[in-house]
Amino acid sequence: MMQLTNRSMQVAKKELTFMERLYFPAIIKGMIITLSHLFKRKATIKYPDQVRELSAVYRGQHVLKRDEAGAERCTACGLCAVACPAEAITMESAERQKGEESLYREEKYAKIYEINMLRCIFCGLCEEACPKEAIFLTDRIVPSSFTRGEEVFGKDKLVEGIDLRVDVTKRQTEEVLSFKTDKKHYHNQTFLDKKK
Ligand code: SF4
């Protein structure tokens, strides 16, 4: 018979030895492995009595930020949605009307902004893509729910409260801020840059 490789080997059904037929050595070996795990560090914790410490770079529930005066920073440019590998972000834009300057910072704003938390893989690319410092991931854990619909978070859950600001200074490191101003990266270019 033609052989494609020389790795094939003949296998034969071996007769069990006397010790193997007793089964005891195998049972004892198994018990030793089980008992050794009693003295190892446990991988689980007693949640919710005990809460696991989150990493400094933990990426949890998103926040849509307001500026210092309380206006929504998002201008519905869609860059976060384009950057999102999970296609979890959808939005609908609207023109800011006269008198709405205190509500929306830019002339265009997100009338609807939704993130499907079941699709999101918390990669943080939306945060990196945003030229307006409008979206950030935070250390908040996304709450669980009983229906899929509840996991589509709209502006009611994403925009920070005027009196309930979410601190994102940990994520605005010097390196991140300088990266965002680097014009080499396409998403950091403004409309005027592109016209040059
Ligand atoms: S964290 Fe990643 S997957 Fe989640 S919405 Fe942002 S870009 Fe999409």
Ligand code: SF4
């Ligand atoms: S990239 Fe920023 S400004 Fe643009 S739509 Fe997303 S959150 Fe809004």
